[in-house]
Each structure stands twice: as C-alpha cells, then as structure tokens.
Amino acid sequence: MSSKRSGVLELAVLGLLHTSPLHGYELRKRLNTLLGPFRAISYGSLYPCLKDMLASGLIAADDAASESGPGRRSRIVYKLTAEGKERLQEQLAEGGPSAWDDESFGVRFAFFAQTDADVRLKILEGRRSRLEERREKVTTGLGRAREKLDRYTLELQQHGLESVDREVRWLNELIATERASVNARPRSAATN
Amino acid sequence: MSSKRSGVLELAVLGLLHTSPLHGYELRKRLNTLLGPFRAISYGSLYPCLKDMLASGLIAADDAASESGPGRRSRIVYKLTAEGKERLQEQLAEGGPSAWDDESFGVRFAFFAQTDADVRLKILEGRRSRLEERREKVTTGLGRAREKLDRYTLELQQHGLESVDREVRWLNELIATERASVNARPRSAATN
DNA sequence: TTCGTCATGTAATGGGTTACATGATTAC
DNA sequence: GTAATCATGTAACCCATTACATGACGAA
Numbered sequence: 001m002s003s004k005r006s007g008v009l010e011l012a013v014l015g016l017l018h019t020s021p022l023h024g025y026e027l028r029k030r031l032n033t034l035l036g037p038f039r040a041i042s043y044g045s046l047y048p049c050l051k052d053m054l055a056s057g058l059i060a061a062d063d064a065a066s067e068s069g070p071g072r073r074s075r076i077v078y079k080l081t082a083e084g085k086e087r088l089q090e091q092l093a094e095g096g097p098s099a100w101d102d103e104s105f106g107v108r109f110a111f112f113a114q115t116d117a118d119v120r121l122k123i124l125e126g127r128r129s130r131l132e133e134r135r136e137k138v139t140t141g142l143g144r145a146r147e148k149l150d151r152y153t154l155e156l157q158q159h160g161l162e163s164v165d166r167e168v169r170w171l172n173e174l175i176a177t178e179r180a181s182v183n184a185r186p187r188s189a190a191t192n
Numbered sequence: 193m194s195s196k197r198s199g200v201l202e203l204a205v206l207g208l209l210h211t212s213p214l215h216g217y218e219l220r221k222r223l224n225t226l227l228g229p230f231r232a233i234s235y236g237s238l239y240p241c242l243k244d245m246l247a248s249g250l251i252a253a254d255d256a257a258s259e260s261g262p263g264r265r266s267r268i269v270y271k272l273t274a275e276g277k278e279r280l281q282e283q284l285a286e287g288g289p290s291a292w293d294d295e296s297f298g299v300r301f302a303f304f305a306q307t308d309a310d311v312r313l314k315i316l317e318g319r320r321s322r323l324e325e326r327r328e329k330v331t332t333g334l335g336r337a338r339e340k341l342d343r344y345t346l347e348l349q350q351h352g353l354e355s356v357d358r359e360v361r362w363l364n365e366l367i368a369t370e371r372a373s374v375n376a377r378p379r380s381a382a383t384n
Numbered sequence: 385t386t387c388g389t390c391a392t393g394t395a396a397t398g399g400g401t402t403a404c405a406t407g408a409t410t411a412c
Numbered sequence: 413g414t415a416a417t418c419a420t421g422t423a424a425c426c427c428a429t430t431a432c433a434t435g436a437c438g439a440a
Contacts, residue, residue: 006426006427008427008429009427009428023391023392024391024392024393025390025391025392033330033333033334033337033349034345035349036349036352037326037327037329037330037352037353037355037356038294038352041391041428042428042429042430043392044393044429044430044431045427045428045429046426047392047393047394048393048394049402050291051393072393074390074391074436075390075391075392080438085220088264088397106348109344109348110344110345110348110387111344112344113343113344113345115341134229135229137229138225138229141225142225145225149304151305152301152302152303152304153226153302153305155244155366156228156302157225157228157303159229159362160228160229161229161357163229163355164229166355166358170351178395198399198400201399201400215419215420216419216421217418217419217420217421217422233400234400234401234402235419235421236400236401236402236403236421236422237399237400237401237419239420239421239422240421240422243421266407266408266419266420267418267420268419270419271407360426382434
C-alpha cells in the first residue's frame with residue numbers, strides 16, 4: 001500500500017528486531033556495526049524506513065515511555081509483528097542471486113545464525129561464483145591492456161585483484177566448515 | 193552555469209580525457225576498469241554527465257564521423273578544453289580530506305601518474321589515517337560487545353577488520369616507496 | 385547554565401540505476 | 413537475415429545523504 005523502502009535496510013531492521021525490540025536510535029548503532037566499517041546509515045534513512053514498515057504492518061510501535069520508571073524519556077520501541085516475522089523468514093529463505101550482491105551479502109551473512117544450513121551454503125557458493133566472475137573479467141581486461149597502463153593504475157588493479165582473491169579464500173574456508181557441519185549432522189536434509 | 197554532476201565521475205572523465213580524446217562508449221569501458229572490480233557506471237549516468245560537462249565548457253565535442261574513412265559511424269569524441277585541463281589540475285592538486293574518501297581515493301590513486309609527489313604522499317597518508325580511525329572504532333565497539341555476538345557476526349567483523357589491516361599494510365608499502373623516491377631526487381620541494 | 389548525547393523526525397537534494405527508445409555495423 | 417555489439421540518449425525511479433528543526437536529560 002505504499003513504500004518498498006529498500007531491501008537491505010528493511011531486512012537488516014527485521015533481523016535486528018527479531019532478536020529483541022529496539023528503538024530507532026539504538027537500532028542505528030547496531031545497524032552500523034552490523035554493516036561493517038564501510039557505510040553507515042543515517043537517521044534520514046532509518047526513520048522514514050521505520051515509518052513505512054510501521055505503515056505496512058511489519059513492525060509495531062511499543063511506546064515505552066511510561067513503562068520503565070521515570071528513567072528513560074519518550075522513545076519508541078519497535079518490535080516485529082507476525083507479518084514481520086513471516087517476511088523475515090521469506091527473506092532468510094531466499095538463497096538466490098539477489099543474496100550475492102555486495103550490499104545484500106553482508107547483511108545476509110550477519111543473520112546466518114537464523115538461516116537454514118542449506119541456504120547458507122547456497123549463498124556462500126553463489127557469492128563465491130559472483131566474485132570469480134568478477135575476477136575473470138578483470139584479469140582478461142588486464143591481459144588485453146597490460147603494458148599500456150602506468151605503474152599506479154597497474155598497482156591498483158593488482159591490489160583489487162588480490163582483494164577479490166582473499167575474499168574467495170575466505171569463502172572457501174567458510175564453505176568447507178559449513179559442509180563439514182552439514183555432513184556431521186545432516187538434520188536439515190541437504191538437497192544433494 | 194548548471195549541474196555539479198558529481199565529483200568523482202567528473203574527475204574520472206577529466207583524467208581519462210587528459211590522456212586521449214574518447215567517445216562515450218569507450219569512456220565507459222575504461223571508467224569501469226578504472227573504478228575497479230566493484231561498482232560500474234551506467235550510460236544513464238555517463239551521458240548526462242558528459243552533457244553537463246560540455247555545457248559547462250570543460251570538454252568539447254569533436255564529431256569525428258567524417259574523419260576516419262567510411263569505417264566508424266557517428267560517434268562523438270570528447271576532448272578536454274583549456275578550462276577542463278585547468279579544472280583537472282585543480283582537482284589533482286587537492287590532497288585534502290575529500291581525497292581520502294572511499295569513492296574518491298580509488299580515482300585519485302588511478303591518476304597518481306599525473307599527480308605531484310607531495311600530493312601523492314599526502315593522499316596516501318590521509319587515506320591511511322582514515323582507515324585507522326575506522327579500525328579503532330570497530331575494535332572498541334567490538335570490545336564492548338564481544339561475547340554477545342553469534343559466531344557469524346563475529347566472523348564478519350573479524351574479516352572486515354582484517355580487510356582494513358590489509359589495506360593499511362598496502363598503504364604503508366606505498367608510502368615507503370613514495371618517500372624513498374622523494375628522498376632520492378627531492379626535486380619537488382618536500383614541505384617537510 | 386551550558387554542553388554533550390540521547391532521541392525523533394522532515395525537506396531538499398544528490399547521485400545513481402533501470403528500463404526504455406533508437407539505430408548503425410559486424411559477423412555468422 | 414539475424415544476432416551481437418557498438419553507440420547514444422531520456423525519463424522514471426530509488427535509495428540515501430545533508431541540513432535543518434526540535435527537545436529532553438545528565439553531567440560539568
């Protein structure tokens with residue numbers, strides 16, 4: 001009936017509120033540690049988002065002003081509604097391409113504890129192949145253009161490449177441990 | 193008299209056109225290798241940008257349709273105007289905080305070959321301290337919240353931290369070589 | 385009493401993408 | 413002839429930021 005205010009932010013909020021009800025200010029802080037050292041969310045994004053999620057019934061406002069004694073002042077605590085929980089589950093079940101995007105992946109990973117083992121694996125593998133595609137594109141492009149590039153451009157390219165490699169190695173380790181634990185206790189019926 | 197269509201994109205275009213005149217399509221390709229494996233520019237950004245830069249006199253269109261035989265079709269080749277070159281020089285002389293941003297830094301670095309040695313050093317050092325700030329913020333935040341975080345969140349945080357560390361090490365090496373070459377032939381009057 | 389930080393919000397703006405529209409050229 | 417890729421552009425939209433506005437609370 002209204003917004004569609006972003007995928008990632010909404011998901012992040014849903015995921016955080018699933019653990020415990022929170023008010024906007026606190027939510028932002030957690031969001032920013034969650035999203036990693038890069039990119040922070042501003043109030044100008046968060047509050048409108050909460051407003052929309054409230055309007056679409058994903059979350060409910062629990063005005064906790066009166067509650068906890070005379071200590072804390074008017075702050076609006078949000079919690080998930082049944083609909084919100086449902087939406088979160090849908091999102092967490094999604095292991096498709098949308099989950100291997102740069103922005104999505106971090107958030108999806110942060111909520112792995114609430115994600116099924118097979119979906120985790122799918123996301124990890126998808127992310128890895130995504131990075132490998134990118135790696136290949138760079139290397140071929142670099143192969144064609146080498147020698148024409150100055151020292152710095154080359155250095156930059158090299159560094160970017162190594163970053164991707166490192167990321168892939170990280171994913172490899174994670175995938176290995178995931179697979180090991182799935183094999184150890186195959187309770188969640190691997191599709192394979 | 194109009195736009196202000198982005199800083200980075202404009203700078204990237206100026207820098208690329210400084211080497212040689214190019215048309216939009218080709219420009220985009222180079223832009224995307226330049227900007228690294230992450231983030232690519234779309235035509236929807238580039239063409240309007242070129243339009244604006246044309247309007248503000250930074251670049252000139254050299255319609256090369258007739259020129260090179262019957263081979264190539266109508267494609268608009270852009271080159272820097274005197275004003276454009278001037279603007280580029282201004283930008284390249286800027287070694288202040290704006291140059292250590294995530295988006296800016298990559299582009300600034302890519303044009304280091306056209307940048308004064310002292311400015312290069314300033315940018316490198318600025319970038320490094322920027323990352324170190326970030327690192328510190330993460331570690332303190334992590335120190336406060338450790339033990340309450342699940343395995344995956346922790347893993348993510350850890351990985352982010354290592355990425356930053358790696359970046360810092362890279363910068364350290366670059367700074368060292370820069371300093372060495374400045375000391376070797378101190379032609380560009382180090383401020384120190 | 386004033387400063388920092390907690391706390392919530394809105395309006396203007398910015399910088400980008402997607403999808404669309406168009407058409408020529410090249411290779412099969 | 414038809415598909416891929418070269419080539420240029422526009423309009424609608426998205427997501428987020430900045431700057432602003434407001435105000436209570438705790439500590440110095």
